[in-house]
Amino acid sequence: MSNQPEEVLIHRAIELTASAADWADLDAAALRDPAVLQRLASALQDEGDLRRGVEERLAAAERVALPQAKARRLPRAPAWLGWAAAAALALIWSASGFLDEPAKHASPLRDAGSPAPERGPALAGDGVLSLDDLRLVSNDTLGELPSMMLETRPAADGRGYEVIRLRRTLERLHVDQIFRVAEDEHGNAVPAQWTPPVLSERM
Amino acid sequence: MTDADQVELARRAAAGERAALELLWRLHRRFAAAVLLAHLPRRADLEDLLQEVAVSLCEHIGELRQPERFLPWLRSIALNRARSSARRESLRAHAAASLDALPAEPAGPAAGNEDATRAAAARALELAGRLDPDYGEPLIMKCVRGLSQRQIATALGLSEAAVETRLARARRLLRRELEQEEAVLPSRRVAAPRTSAADRAEA
The missing domain is CATH 1.10.10.10 (Winged helix-like DNA-binding domain superfamily/Winged helix DNA-binding domain)
Structure with missing residues (x-):
């Protein structure tokens, strides 16, 4: 005797997982109440109907493929990043020293065979920008905004404190050209010469 | 394919292997469709929803932390899609109920046919x-x-x-x-x- 409820016995009979004890119980139940066999038959019919119904709908699943992998695109940058990139590129270009060594800093976008213009655009090869390297046409410090305290801690030698602050200076730079980061047809970032609008009144 | 094979497949898919993801989807898209069927609003299009599941799978497979629990994870994606669809259907039904002149849906074929x-x-x-x-x-x-x-x-x-x-x-x-x-x-x-x-x- 498996002592399972009738619904479990019927389920196991349908799933073909009924043990000998389950079948014995089902036989005994059918002897007491012949309607058990009718319920078993109905459950079998329901199972067949449901399987057909599910199969018919699931055929649609076979038509659904994964979407094609997309080429990696640059994440959409906030608007101010365009300005920052433009300024950085302009500084890099100005600081790259290509005036002295045009061949060394030639743009990779330029035809190898064409002569480098005397003051053509250049991309920083190492991407490092050091203020010491800047070769601006002119650079005036106009003022300084209030500094922002970022971190303070006792100095390592025990004397005084080490303070990390952010200083924001206001400068007027003069560069020959400004570039923005644009995308080519493959989604790669490329510099594009750009004529900026007037941002503010002259200081 | 054994359970261990499927876990390995899920692990490779989560690591970014496209072929593994494709195979995993082919193995389990019917399962995802079955989840949708069980929770689907009656009027929703199974194929469309399954496509949404496929897109979501591609976008989030890198977040799968337990490859051995891929099925429950996939089920949760399908459940979310089904629930979103239910909300959309509910809004549509609400909007339709407020329109007196909404044309009646064409009647389907009679059961007898x-x-x-x-x-x-x-x-x-x-x-x-x-x-x-x-x-x-x-x-x-x-x-x-x-x-x-x-x-x-x-x-x-x-x-x-x-x-x-x-x-x-x-x-x-x-x-x-x-x-x-x-x-x-x-x-x-x-x-x-x-x-x-x-x-x-x-x-």
């Missing part, structure tokens, strides 16, 4: 979908070829014994629903094909 077997299958599936999802979902999953009771248990976070109990009860509930529908709406019972002598004479 359908193949009796197909109609019975569709009716069984519809009623299974109306069951409490605790019962309807495993019952529909059980109809997915190749999906074992153990895999259903894993996907639902239940023991195998609990799944068996739910399946047994679900069968009984489905039978009750079918009997109630036949009692209330005898006209919806599928008519036999019109092949009587009178029909032939009429033709």
Whole structure:
């Protein structure tokens, strides 16, 4: 005797997982109440109907493929990043020293065979920008905004404190050209010469 | 394919291997479709929703932390899609109810004109979908070829014994629903094909 409820016995009979004890119980139940066999038959019919119904709908699943992998695109940058990139590129270009060594800093976008213009655009090869390297046409410090305290801690030698602050200076730079980061047809970032609008009144 | 193979496949897919993801999807898209069927608003398009699941899978597979729990993870994606669809359907139904002049939907083919077997299958599936999802979902999953009771248990976070109990009860509930529908709406019972002598004479 498996002592399972009738619904479990019927389920196991349908799933073909009924043990000998389950079948014995089902036989005994059918002897007491012949309607058990009718319920078993109905459950079998329901199972067949449901399987057909599910199969018919699931055929649609076979038509659904994964979407094609997309080429990696640059994440959409906030608007101010365009300005920052433009300024950085302009500084890099100005600081790259290509005036002295045009061949060394030639743009990779330029035809190898064409002569480098005397003051053509250049991309920083190492991407490092050091203020010491800047070769601006002119650079005036106009003022300084209030500094922002970022971190303070006792100095390592025990004397005084080490303070990390952010200083924001206001400068007027003069560069020959400004570039923005644009995308080519493959989604790669490329510099594009750009004529900026007037941002503010002259200081 | 063994369970260990599938876990390895899920691990490789999560690591970014496209071929592994493709194979994983082909193996389990019917499972995802079954989850949608169990929770689907009746009017929603299974194929469209499954496509949404595929897109979501591609976008989030890198976040799969436990490859051995891929099925429950995929189920949660399908569930979210089904629930989103239910919300959309609800809004649409609300909007439609407020429009007096909404044209009536074209009537589907009468049951009597359908193949009796197909109609019975569709009716069984519809009623299974109306069951409490605790019962309807495993019952529909059980109809997915190749999906074992153990895999259903894993996907639902239940023991195998609990799944068996739910399946047994679900069968009984489905039978009750079918009997109630036949009692209330005898006209919806599928008519036999019109092949009587009178029909032939009429033709």
